[in-house]
Amino acid sequence: MLGLSDKFLSNRKLESLVENQTSYTLNNAALHVFETHRQAERVLLKFDQPVLASMVEGKKIMHLRDYESFDFLPGESLVLPSNETMCIDFPEAMRKKPTRCLALAISEDKINKVLQLMNESMPKHDRSEWGLMDYNFHFVNDMGIFQILQRLLFLFTENHPSKDFFVDNMLRELIIRILQTNERKIYSNSTLQLSSNSRLATVIRYIREHLHEPLNVEDLSSKACLSPSHFYRVFKTELGISPIEFINNERIKLAVGLLQDKKRSIKNVYLECGFESRSYFNRVFKARQHLSPSDYQAKAQSEPL
Structure with a gap:
């Protein structure tokens, strides 16, 4: 799984139990590792460059300006603009089970150079130009x-005279992949833009809190007081996908995090995610992740670098 090596954990200084920060700075990017070892609420965090945050362990609840709050889990990432304030809750963090997250701050100059390269070498099918990625993605x-991300974690912490060059090459690939992922929209982020008192926001919250239970359109529609x-x-008009597609996307999002725990069996994962059969789980997972659950679990559980 994406993780921190024993060498990193033994060498870093743990000076705070809430968002303890270990940082590595290079020419075009800085990597920050944040660790929280006790429950906390409304912790504020902001960067002066665009940032990719990626969960490693534990659970955060993210509160972003003008967006519905959401769980942030292992296997997920979030792209934020410069100077965007994050308000974060840590409902489950403890000394023996800390919450850990990577924050990769990338210079806008580097992003713009990659965009120029993409527009020159890999134009979009509709001939529109690549632009700055959708933020709060x-x-x-x-x-x-x-x-x-696993490779970057190794490179930033490595003592190598050419690591700036190595990191620059990895950053270019990362930016390209994120932009292409953003173009495909692995799952709709329109839900972040729903007002907290809308009927759909209530249903979205219910879905996310009951993924392990049977969910169907009839029951959900009654909660929204609609036929x-x-x-x-x-x-479908508001989110761009059907209710069942959304439910499956949320279940696969949860499964991705669970599969990084080597103690969990595939059966345990698909049942906890609300799938009634392994064959259906396999089919939905592979359609979205392009790997079977067992193959994904084997790759995600490789030893940290």
């Missing part, structure tokens, strides 16, 4: 992004 890491057909149309 919350997504599940695919295996390519997962492996780049099933009207609910389906409103949901």
Whole structure:
């Protein structure tokens, strides 16, 4: 799984139990490792450059300006603009089970150079130009992004005279992959933009809190006080995907994090995510992650670098 090596953990200084920060700075980027060892609420964090935050262990609840709060789990990343304030809760952090997260701050100059390269070498099918990535883009890491993040974690902490060069090459690939992922929209982030008192926001919260239970359009529509057909149309219009697609996306998002725990069996994972059969779980997972759950688990559980 994406993780911190024993060498890192033994060498870093633990000076705070809430968002203890270990940082490594290079020419075009800085890598920050944050660790929280006790429960906390409303912790504020901000960077002066665009940042990719990626969860390693534990759970955060993110509160972003003008967006619905959401759980931030292992296997997920979030792209934020410079000077965007994050307000973070740590509902489960403890000394023996800390919450850990990477924050990779990337210079806008580096991002712009990659965008120029993409527009010159790999134009979009619709001939529109690549632009700065959608910010507040919350997504599940695919295996390519997962492996780049693991490699960057190694490179930043390595004592090598050419590591700036190595990191620059990895940053270029990471930015390209994120932009292409953003273009595909692994799962809709429109839910972050729903007002907290909208009918759909209430249903979204219910889905995320009951993923392990049976969920169907009829029951969800009644919670929104709409007929099933009207609910389906409103949901798809607002979020761009059907209710079942959204439910499956959220279940796969949860599964990605659970599969990084080597103690969990595939059966345990798909049942906890609300899938009734392994065959259906395999089919939905592979369609979204391009790997079977067992192959994903084997790759994600490789030893940290």
